[in-house]
Amino acid sequence: MRRAVEIWPFRPSLRYARQLAEALRAETVGGVVMLLATVAALVWANVSTDSYEALRNARFGPDFLHLDMELYKWVQNGLLTVFFFIAGIEVKEEFVHGELAQLRKAALPIVASIAGMVVPALIYLVVSWGVPGAGRGWAIPTATDIAFALAVLAVTASALPAALRAFLLTSAVVDDLGAITVIAVFFTRNLNLLALLAGVAVIALYGLLQARRVRGLWIYLPLALLAWYLVEISGVHATVAGVALGLMTRVHSGPGEESSPAELADHYIRPFSAGFAVPVFAFVSAGVVLSAGSLGAMATDRVVLGVIAGLVVGKFLGVFGGAWLAVRLGLAKLSDELHWRDMAAVSILAGIGFTVSLLIGDLAYGDDPGRVDAVTTGVLLASLTASVVAAVLLRVRVRNHLSAQDDV
Template identity: 50%
Template structure:
């Protein structure tokens, strides 16, 4: 074998292999597994003898002088790379609203109301527990946030036959939830806002919208503009990922005559492998590594004995489940909003439990709420415990629903009584409380 034929160590993969990896990362299951693997790696690494070397990489600083930004690697990941994920989430939400499961207002409003219930009830649970135990009310916002990346990852790994409407419901709920949590950070945990930078970001978004309306194409227009909008949003004091969500919602999702793909579809196709394979796993690695370093055995032992961490655990596990499910049910019962006919209320309850995964934004709010106090470590431990419990219980509930829908699919051609309805269908309705 000559030198030109030898495989290079850590070199660039051949084009066919890169294409195969990109195709794999575009599937939700593979992306979810990569994210969960990064979480396990982070927590293991954080408690290993090699944690010091990782700390040095995480805290290394570099910047872009033209933008006046000098951030650590961790912050570039959390505020920069993660914006790509939120851009894709915004695109998916726009598609669902325009042509997907949420295209009717009556169906779209239900997950929005559920999201508000999923924010208000956990905050109320925390305040009740903290007040009853004589604890601090400062952490009321910690259990409000659902981690959209982890929740979608768990659903992707579990779901093989669950209705697509379930993912659309979770996506809408989680985006509204995260935007609400970011608004809380901006109002209650930000000392000041730079309104000039915020005005510049809004102006940039208006220009972005005009370019879309005028059918202007070419990445050389949108890439510099998007980076400028992101930098201004970050400088304003508002969480920079908001820029990604808004740009995703502004992208055109309907193809014009003669177009092979819409701008939103092209953007998602190009960026999805980077988001699933690099941005989100790196964010999970840094965020959970930081949490893992500070979580000691003592902190874990006090999660259920001190009012503040106990309020976080109960808020994320019980409060989220009750708030999301009750919000959706009451909206469907007393307003014109209605549950998607492809879903059952049992599906919504499993999704409500899944909403208790609060990793990243909850950790961020906890750090801001208890800066400089010993409670910060215990609250981080509480978020990790509650998120793990919610993921485990939701996995059990949704796997049961997934198995039921798989049986329905298998029975669609098995109509023994000749009435055109699979015999197992009535059983699914009875156990799920709704329609398929």
């Protein structure tokens, strides 16, 4: 009896930890946690700017390994790599088991996603044309935040056909792949080719061991950390290592395996990504000072206006126009369950940039804190606008779908 009393307090905590992890695998909970972190950052930054900046810029890490960085850099380059590792797994799952496995099905989200990156970038460049340094930010409005977008869709339109969620998820996955390519190609500075080649070799070894069905976390975790370190010191953004490792992770289960390594990694790592890594990134990135002056200045800052126009207008025109063009040209077919009005609503939802847009904004203007704050405010405002407008339209579509079912 005495032993039962001693052990008992630990049992609920273990059970609740499992329940919490399961909840964080749901899109809605992860989105809410990220939203709360964003609100907390905004409150703290506006109540006590100095303490928020002191925390954000606190430096630590071994200097002899070239890892003496500010907290926000550790979050961007370290924690966010976990998010991109999950994104890499999602990309591979889609190519092997999902919509991207069949060319006919893949054409619709691929064309929509590509157009959904090109059109926002063009609109941004048109709006910001002539502003010094504006060209550095062209990629900011090209990204869609998977977690936030799927959370809004789950909360407002769970009754809509599953094909709509599949389209959004698949196009957002392609979007993420495009975003990480942009980061790798356009935001690599002072390239250390030897370190990069060593990182590629380690990632290739990781992939080879996966293909040979070698098991053991004790093997893969050190390899993943070494790959991250080598890519980090190479000058290429470390999140690229996360995506590469995700793409190398095996998605087929072997003999004697109930789940594939990709499924296991997603099961155990996604709660950490959704419940800690991404919210912490939101917390250290979204803390901007909001005042009448700063908000008023946004109305005349064409870089910020370009970001807002690119996300709110460009994403809609690109995703919806790309999907329409793909069907019109006979490259793809719209699901019989969906209407073009459903596609219009979810195309606006693609304008939620947030995580990757904030990251690209800091990479583009990291040497200009004032510009970073302005762009961050623009991304937050655009993401909020896209969320609200899409939520309203999706609720209307839900009512229309339910009415049509009642008539039948």
